[in-house]
Structures are given as C-alpha cells and as structure tokens.
Amino acid sequence: MIGLDEIVKAQSRIAGQIRRTPLVSSRGLSARCDFPIHLKLESHQSTGSFKLRGATNAVLLVDDEARQRGLVTASTGNHGRAVAQAAAAQGVRAVVCMSALVPSNKIDAVQALGADVRIVGRSQDDAQQEVERLVTGEGLTEIPPFDDAAVIAGQGTIGLEIIEDCPNVELVLVPLSGGGLASGIAAAIKGKLPRTRVIGISMARGAAMHESLRAGHPVAVEELETLADSLGGGIGLSNRYTFAMCRDLLDDVVLLSEDEVAEGIRHAFTEGETVEGAGAVGIAALLAKKIEVRGPTVVLVSGRNIDEARHGQIIAGGHG
Template identity: 40%
Template sequence: MLTGADVDDAVRALSTVMRRTPLVASRVLSERIGCDVWLKCENLQRTGSFKPRGAYLRISRLSAEERARGVVAASAGNHAQGVAWSAAELGIRARVYMPTGAALPKIAATKAYGAEVILEGSTVDEALESARRYADETGAILIHPFDHRDIVAGQSTVGAEILQQMPDVDAIVVPTGGGGLLAGIASAVKARRPETTVIGVQAAQAAAWPQSLAAGHPLALAAMNTMADGIAVARPGDVPFEHITQLVDSIVTVSEESLSTALLLMLERAKLVVEPAGAAGVAALAAGTLDLSGKVCVVVSGGNIDPLLLSHVTTHGLTAAGRFLTVTATVSDRPGGLIALLELLRDRGASVVDVVHSRVADDLYLDEVQVTVSVETRGPEHQREVRRALADAGFLRE
C-alpha cells in the first residue's frame, strides 16, 4: 500500500516535468445535481491524458542497466503516448504494442514521440500479452499501464493536486479501467482527507470491477464492447485491487448513451475536447447515477479522440439527448408526396439534415415510397411531438 510519504516522493519527482492541470468550474453540472462541481482537466496534461505521470515515474526509477535494455508497453493509445514521451525525455529506447483497431491519431502521436509501434491483437489485453513476450525474449522492461506500484504512485499526484487546489473537496469521481488512476487518487486523498468520498466509474459494457469486488479478487471479463477504449480493461490489476478494496467508497457504471451525451456536454458547455473514457465521471453525474452533496471534483482523464470517432460519438450523443431524430415514413409516390412530409416537419420546427428515398421496401404498395429522414430536434418532448404529428398525418406505419 502506498503511504503519504510515497505520494510526497512522487509529487517531488514529477514537479518539474508534469503540468499542474487546472480545475474548471462546471455550472451546468452544478445546476443539474445541486452540488458545487469542478472538473480536473487531465485532458490538458502532456500527451493529452494523466498517463505520463505514472509512466515517467516508473521509467525514471529504472537502474542504468535496466534503462540500457529499453522499455516495452501495451496500450490503446494514452499509456502508449505516456510511455513514448517519457522514454524520449529520459533518453531510453521504447517499443509499444497497440491493438489493430487503435485510433490512427493515437498511433501517429506515439510514433511521433519516438517509440516503435507494433500493431498486434484486437484488445489491449492481447497487446499486453505480446508486450510480455517481447520483454521475456529481449530483457526489455515492461511498463505496465496500471499494475505496478510506481505507476499507481505517479497517478496519485492527480489526487495530491486536487487537495492542493480544492482542500475541502467532499467527493472525487474518477474514470476507471485497470484501476491505476483510481487507486492512486484514493491513496493520496484518503491519507490526508479520509472523509472525502472517492468513487470510480466504469463503462457498463466493460465493467470488470463490480464482479471482481464481489468475488474478492480480480476476475477477467469474457467480452467488452464500449466506445470508451481508454477504460476497456478486461481484468483489474492486482496492485490497484489491493488499494481500491481498502480505500475506494464505490464503483458505478454508465451506459454508452450516457458516455456520448457527456462528451457532447463537454464540447458544448465546457468547451473541452474529451474522449469517451475521459468523460465517464461526467456521465455518471449528468445521468443522475450518483447521490452527492457539497463540493465535487470530477476527473476528466483524457482528451485523445480520433476526429472520425468524435463525429460518430457526437451524432450518438445528439440522438441520446433528443437532439437528433431519424424516422422512416411512407409517402405517396405522386407529385407533392415528399413535399407534404417536409412541410409537416418544417411546421413542427424540425430541421431536415438528410433524406433517403426508396421504392423497394418490402411492405410498400405500388403507389408508395419509403423515405428515411433525419432531423434536428430540441429535445425528447419535441421528438414526441414530431412523431405524433407524423402518425396523425398517416406517414408512420405501425
């Protein structure tokens, strides 16, 4: 278990190389849950996430003989960049294994920091097995993304900063994958302010922690399917598990819809570019998953998102928030049939984004066509109003 002295040592070691990321007040979240909510913006850290804290501390503590052997890591992107940047800063050779589906900007950034990148496996866990094999074969030092005491100590500096910036914080909400960040923050916070509640947040479709905590030891998930690749870890780490079972108050899960809505909220209201994993804590608050009071800090853990994914997630978030509606209508295949549909949408204040016109649907009569139309709406109630109007006019077929 990390001690307060371990946290202090990590803070001193990283004080000249890591950015002290800002706390930003969130009016929209404060109003929504009735608390004083602040965002700890680790998306503004070097390489775009909290990961360099642990990676740099771990690598900086290697012996001269270990440094000469080089380092190896596995990651979907954030730890990869953290290791690549840290190794370059310390003049050490680095190889990073990344899943074949890793985002292209994260691959490019990792290479730009000077690391050799190998694409292998479909998940982070599979890439990690390849990294382990390489370490065994060559003697390179494996820099695990979360399951090492130095990694947890490096991440603990996030918690130490929060206490410096917000000494009377009542609750801290943390995105959670393997558990390194959550364990580190809990170690720093509980040593100095034990009354502060520390909560982890996982994507519901990649939630290994609830079943592992119930079993009393880490268990691996059979499958995962989430947009939050940064916290999609099948098995919690042993080192984080020891800390989290003793120090963390609870771990909750959030849906994919909540994640995309939270990402959209950060773009629109906080003017922050955040990846889905980084928005997990925001998702828990915005969805009403947590019952909190007083002063709340939400860790925004990363902002490395592929622009193409950002486009998809934004559309997903607009739909989940009731701002984007797609319906399939049946209209007359006579002049004016489509116009009647579009005029109804206009009159109901729905702005048309896209129209697809088809005559080959299975259940159409000879004088009908099927139109799939996407419109911008003002929220769930407006969507219901538009649907009712379309049904009343005979455009929607039961």
C-alpha cells in the same frame, strides 16, 4: 498498498516533467447538482491524458542498465503515448504493444513520438503476451499500464493537486479501468481527507475491475468495443496492487451505458472541452443522476484523445 509518502515523493520527482493541470468550476453541472462541481482537467496534460504522470515516475526510477536495454509496455493508447514521451525525454528506446481495438489516432500519436509500435491480437491481454515475450526474449524492462507501484504513485499526484485546489472536497469521481488512476487518487485523498468519498466510474461494456470486485478476486472479462475505449482491458489475474487498493479505498463503482457516455462527451463540449469517452464518464454519471452529490465535488476529466471525426459524429447526436 501504495501510501501517501510514495505519492508525495512522486510529486517531487516528476515536477517539471508534467503539467500541473487546472481545476475549473462547471457552471452547468453545479446548477444541475445544487452543489459546486469542479473539473480536474488532466485532458490538458501534454500527451492529452493523465497517463504521463505515472509513466514519467516509472521511467525516472528505471536504472541505467535497464534503460540501455529499452522499455516495453502494453497499452490501450494513452499509456503508450505517455511511455513514449517519457522515454524519449530520457533518450531511451520504447516498444509499445497494442491490440487492433486501439483507435488509429492513438496508434499514430505513439508512433509520432518515436516508439516502436506492435499491434497484437484484439485485446489488452493479447498485447500483454507480446510484452512478456519481449521482456523474456530481449531483456526489455516493462512499464506496466496500471498495476505498478511507481505508476500508481505517479497517478496519485492528481489527488494531491485536487486537495491543494479544493481542500473542502467531499466527493471525487474517477474513471476506473485497471485501477492505477483510481487507487492512486484514492490513496492520496483518503490519506489526507479520510471522510471524502471516492467513486470509480466505468462503462458497462467490459468493466473488468467492477466484475472483479463483485467476484471478490480478479477475473477475466471479454474486452468489447466501447466509446470509453481507454477503460478497456483486464486487470490481470495475478494483480498485485490495484485490485486490493480499489476494494479497500473506493466507496462505490458506477457503470454507464454507451448512450450515457456519449452524453458526457456532448456536455463537455458545451463547456468548451473536447474529451474522449473515458474522460467523460464522471460528467456522464452526474448527468445520469447515478451519483448522490452532498457537497463540493471534483470530477476527473482524464483525457482528450478522441478521433476528430468520431467526436464530431457524437456531438451531432450519434455514437461515432
């Protein structure tokens, strides 16, 4: 378990390196749900997603000798962009391994930050194999995308901000993939407000953490194309932290169809927010009435990094 103390220390460590993102009221969702609904806009982070928090905390904890050898990570896009920016800020070389399923706009964004990009295979697991080769063969230091104490603590700082801005929050909806975000936020929320519910939201196509929780242990799941591409990938069969934390801290997990994810993207746009599929799943779950709202609710909008053309097609009523 990553506890509240580690998250509080991470908040102090990364202050000034990341943006304290806004919490805004959603009139449309509040009217639909008959309770106050607030959006935590991590999509306003400088890299366009929450990932900068965990990556920055992890990079700052790497010792000087390891920094000189360089850093490496596997990513579905947003974590790679975050590691690239955090590494560049410290003058450190970064290698980002991604699969062919990662959208080109996310690959371009990582390259623009000066990272060495490697495209490997068609799954996050394929990309992870290249990471392991570089760690063993070249001595690079891995910054894991989710199953890492420093990364989880960094993501957990979002939970502290939610409590500061909405101390009476009764429900928090968090996108769920490998579990670094969900477990970090849940640890922060439950550490301060143990009665507040935290629910993980994922897409039905390739929801690895959901399948693992249902099985009672980490399992391999085929990675499929989805509008919520940032939620793709496995949780690792030797998962150290996030499986147990999600099992013990999340109150429920909800899955969404592709149509429901698309509707979440469209609704976010009506509220003036451009949001990628993974960032829209909390909104989508409320629209689909898959969540029982009993009081003030915070929906984490985790990222905005969606291809412009695809976003336009979705807004027009398609799936991009």
